[in-house]
Amino acid sequence: MTATATTQRPLPVPDTLSTPFWAAARDHALHMQRCDSCGHMAYPPEIACRACGGDHLHFAPVSGRATLHSWTVLHEAPAPGFRDRLPLILAVVELEEQPGLLMSTNLVDADPAALRIGMPLRAWFENITDQCALVQFRPAGR
């Protein structure tokens, strides 16, 4: 253990690019960065659009509907702050708005044995601290 060791879950430190994303999450809204020129969406936020090179990008709300792209199940905590959350499902989800728009997240309220690629998911926000809410996903319809 180092001097910085913590038992807290790591919290995002917003920066110039990501501040609007985390501010929206605090309001329990999922926003994705969208290119003004071509409409391509990016996550995590980018400085310029990878599809067309345009540098006018703005955050816009998305539906929070997604499908399961892949997942893994952890039975040991990846960091001290996760000890009370095991087994932890780490998931990659594909947002409904754009093929290939992937997001790393957690699945909650899900049975690891029942997971299937393509299963429908819904975004759900968890307040981690007064200042931070994280977007998580759960099976749609639950």
Added chain:
Amino acid sequence: MWAHRNKVAVAGVGYSKLERRSGRTLAALTLEACDAALADAGLLRSDLDGIATSPSMPRYGGRKGVDEGIDIVTPWYLADLLGAAGRVQWIGSTNGMVTQSLIDSALAIIAGLCDHVLVYRSLHVPEGRYVNFDTAHAVGTDQYLAPYGFSMPPAWAAVVLRRYFELHGYDRRDFAHYIAANRANAQRNPHAYWRGKSLSEADYIDARMIADPLSILDCDIPVDGCCALILTSAERARHLRQPPALLTGFAASAYQGASGTPMNLEDMWSGARALGRRLWDMTGLTPADVDTAQLYDGFSVLVLTWLEGMGFCRDGEGLGLLRDGYGDLDGKLPINTGGGALGEGRLHGMTQLAEAVAQVTDRAGVRQVPGGACALATISNGLAKSTAFLFSRDS
């Protein structure tokens, strides 16, 4: 076709002892490997006029290598230690993978900047758990991963393996034959960390999960140690101690793929395919010309995406082929004949390069593939910073 095909050669290979946690400094281990490589080539420290590495120390959540000689060894520092600082004409220090340094070094030789270049990779295992995000602050790209516990490379690879299994109807039992055979290859390699510790298929199936379905035995073993190569012109190499391993061609990639997750299956296939196309175009060769394949295996699943992406079989077929012995030492395409990173230890592709050299110079001993005249080495995960090389036997 590349005008400098087979004009640069690897003339020597050297290893330090690979240990889980050595009591010696990384600088001492690095010198041991570099002197071994020089001795292998029949050269002296005073012959060196080029030196290159990627000195990065990957660590997740804690201190990233900052102490020269302890957890990193930069080429400037090493030049001093070797007494070569005044003579070195060219130094390479790349981000990404050390194999980019190998490309740079070959080009420095072709350009006439230097005659004998040392390419090395030193890696250190920090104290404590290798992967443990024990800070409360997730900055930069970590902010999109660490708050979810997605801060460990085994988890990134696990979602790729899961998707591969689910899409193609495999499970861990299908991988067991390959993993056990790979460990058997390591038993024939005097440098391998796991030499003396064989592994059964049942051991693999029962292994402790790190990120289900990825187990501890799907991960390479982090070690303290160093591997070094000596590059020179093919012409000069023919007058040195060992037969030269000729560099036939290479390819490098800046393909990022989808963001939002550090690795994903479809992009790793696409990236490997793009590298393959460049490599085959540059060399005029095809997968059918390859006698052994040294495929980067920091995680087991990468063997599959490389095998398929480089064009040896179709996407999703690779695991079935490996299950049936395709990659065995006496199979159709012997893979990671020295044990790879899974069996030899984590040296970020140097194991693949060193084994490719051994095979095309007839120096692989009891694991030598008869007639192994062309060896492929691929490094990293197929995405940006990945590289691929073909080495050929001198005729």
